[in-house]
Amino acid sequence: MSNTDFQAAVKQEEAYLRQVHPTPEDIPGCMTLFDDFLLCNVLGAQVKSLYRFGRMSECKHKMEDFKFCMSLKSMHPEDKRDAWIRRRAEWWAHKRLAKSSENIWDVRKEPLQNWPPPSTSNDVDTVQRSGTIA
Template identity: 75%
Template sequence: MSNIDFETAVKQEEAYLRRVHPTPEDIPACMKLFDDFLSCNILGVQFKSLYRYGHMSVCGHKLDEFKFCMSIKGLHPEEKRDAWIRRRAEWWARRRLEKSSEDIWDFRTEPLKDYPPARTDNSRPSATIG
């Protein structure tokens, strides 16, 4: 778990997203988001999710992204970009700060000592020809 607060994480994510999406044309169009939603619901994707995870793919968040895009469609392009970046930054900040299945792993900063163990001559398998 990170030691930073939510607003700091949002600001970090916003700074990153502003570099990745420098102009209003760089954010996804509403039709792209609608296509993502439809693609999530196709039979192949649903079967893959059922096979891998034991449940159907959940596509509600993709529909929410499309609806949000439609709700800001009337804004000036720069305001639209700012609203989209803020929403994405909050989403990424929540992902970074909330519990995850990855929380059980500690990031290793240096290799384990004496690993892998040193091999001795008698530990090598003998080659038999037969």
């Protein structure tokens, strides 16, 4: 990932987050972030992560979000919103540009040739006789 790609992704994410969170009241409070951290550690979330990814949930980033929020307490609400949006935009940009468990397939530019294979009269006869595809 190049720095240019990352900076472009951050700008896109910031623009989106500014629309989603137009006022300082729209960003999550510190207690909400602390609740998110606690919910990450409950048994159900851990089991779901173990099932989906084969490992326990890593909740450290949620605690870091809470600590970051606490460090902004003395700031003006608009400055606090800007700092929060910048941090979230960088997080989303990293997530967008990094590999993930969803990156297992290559996107095709064109459909496969000769797929599905054309059926033959032999296939139709087999289905009619047995009721199943051979």
